[in-house]
Amino acid sequence: EADIYQTPRYLVIGTGKKITLECSQTMGHDKMYWYQQDPGMELHLIHYSYGVNSTEKGDLSSESTVSRIRTEHFPLTLESARPSHTSQYLCASSVMGVVTDTQYFGPGTRLTVL
Amino acid sequence: AQKITQTQPGMFVQEKEAVTLDCTYDTSDPSYGLFWYKQPSSGEMIFLIYQGSYDQQNATEGRYSLNFQKARKSANLVISASQLGDSAMYFCAMREEDSNYQLIWGAGTKLIIKP
Numbered sequence: 001e002a003d004i005y006q007t008p009r010y011l012v013i014g015t016g017k018k019i020t021l022e023c024s025q026t027m028g029h030d031k032m033y034w035y036q037q038d039p040g041m042e043l044h045l046i047h048y049s050y051g052v053n054s055t056e057k058g059d060l061s062s063e064s065t066v067s068r069i070r071t072e073h074f075p076l077t078l079e080s081a082r083p084s085h086t087s088q089y090l091c092a093s094s095v096m097g098v099v100t101d102t103q104y105f106g107p108g109t110r111l112t113v114l
Numbered sequence: 115a116q117k118i119t120q121t122q123p124g125m126f127v128q129e130k131e132a133v134t135l136d137c138t139y140d141t142s143d144p145s146y147g148l149f150w151y152k153q154p155s156s157g158e159m160i161f162l163i164y165q166g167s168y169d170q171q172n173a174t175e176g177r178y179s180l181n182f183q184k185a186r187k188s189a190n191l192v193i194s195a196s197q198l199g200d201s202a203m204y205f206c207a208m209r210e211e212d213s214n215y216q217l218i219w220g221a222g223t224k225l226i227i228k229p
Contacts, residue, residue, distance in 0.1 A: 041222070042220060090159060101147075104161065106158070107157065
């Protein structure tokens with residue numbers, strides 16, 4: 001059973017606002033990920049982390065930033081939200097770097113920027 | 115080139131019938147893993163089943179089984195005795211050692227189970 005949490009589940013916000021999407025996991029996983037997904041479309045990796053104080057950009061360019069100060073916490077921040085940021089954001093975690101490892105996902109945050 | 119190809123954008127299946135969702139992959143890495151996830155309309159991604167490239171037998175998890183044909187580079191998901199709750203998007207994904215263990219995702223198949 002995966003224990004990974006995301007808040008808020010839904011967020012509607014105006015252009016220009018700063019937002020932080022929260023992600024926490026209680027499984028002690030070293031590796032964490034943020035994906036962006038438009039409805040009915042494939043997932044795109046935007047950020048990942050190997051552990052505390054490690055952050056890397058993913059395949060999809062994103063204006064968001066992330067931090068990893070604690071193993072269990074991997075928040076994503078948008079300094080100035082725009083309508084183009086409207087999407088679903090999924091957080092996941094996994095054990096460090098083995099082919100067999102499974103990524104477990106949180107419930108997602110659906111972001112709408114007006 | 116696409117590394118993961120799911121050729122069926124959408125499928126309709128009668129309840130209680132078996133369904134096969136196609137997934138083909140492209141890799142030259144001898145060590146890789148294949149995953150299937152389910153995404154209901156609520157949005158969360160639910161892990162279903164995993165197949166390793168060195169596994170001798172096809173993976174099974176309850177009503178889910180993976181038809182792994184290594185030479186053809188296919189990893190089709192089979193759902194037996196489909197239920198209305200199986201209606202969802204289904205994603206195939208691959209992890210290779212060469213890709214730094216990141217998951218490479220297919221475009222997904224939308225499955226609708228008809229009563």
